[in-house]
Amino acid sequence: QVRLVESGGGLVQAGESLTLSCIMSGYIFRIRDMGWYRQAPGAQREKIAHIVIGGNSMYINSVKGRFTISRDNANENKWYLHMTNLKPDDTGVYFCNRAFDPSGWGQGTQVTVSS
Numbered sequence: 870q871v872r873l874v875e876s877g878g879g880l881v882q883a884g885e886s887l888t889l890s891c892i893m894s895g896y897i898f899r900i901r902d903m904g905w906y907r908q909a910p911g912a913q914r915e916k917i918a919h920i921v922i923g924g925n926s927m928y929i930n931s932v933k934g935r936f937t938i939s940r941d942n943a944n945e946n947k948w949y950l951h952m953t954n955l956k957p958d959d960t961g962v963y964f965c966n967r968a969f970d971p972s973g974w975g976q977g978t979q980v981t982v983s984s
Contacts, residue, residue, distance in 0.1 A: 871895040871973045875965055878978030881955055889950040889978055891965030896946075902968035905938060905950045908977070909961040918950070919968035931958065955982045 877889040893900055904919035920926040920938040928936055935954050941947035948965060962977040 873965055873973065873975035875963060875975050875978040878963060878980045880981045880983065883956055883982055883984050885955055885982075886951070886953045887955060887980060888952065889963055889965075889980070891948045891950070891975075892944075893946050893948065893965065900946065900967075903938070903948050904966055904968040904971065905936075906964040906966060906971070907959075907961040908964070909958075912961075914964065916968075916971075921968060952980075955980075957982045957984045 872894045874892045875889060877887065879887060881887055891903070893903065901922040902919065904916050906914050907917045908914040917932050918926070918928045918936055918938055926938065935952065937951045939949045939951065941949070950963065952959065960980060960982050962979050964974055964977040966974060
């Protein structure tokens with residue numbers, strides 16, 4: 870059974886950095902793509918970035934240059950979202966999932982950025 874577990878969120882001040890972690894388990898195949906999604910207060914969940922191993926990566930304009938996706942070298946089921954220069958608009962619940970046709974969401978991890 871697919872299981873997605875996000876962690877690493879917290880309360881930070883604007884300008885600070887935070888790294889989120891995601892463990893994607895239960896897949897019967899090797900995961901070669903993943904995405905990070907964000908649900909801001911009162912808004913729908915949106916994809917903010919994705920990566921395809923051996924392929925492209927995508928970041929929405931508002932996080933481009935500040936957020937980076939990486940994969941753990943020792944555990945290919947573990948992924949990270951490195952976030953720098955955080956802004957209050959980055960506040961939300963962050964989820965990880967497949968980059969395309971996501972399903973079976975985890976609980977997410979809350980990121981709150983104070984001004």
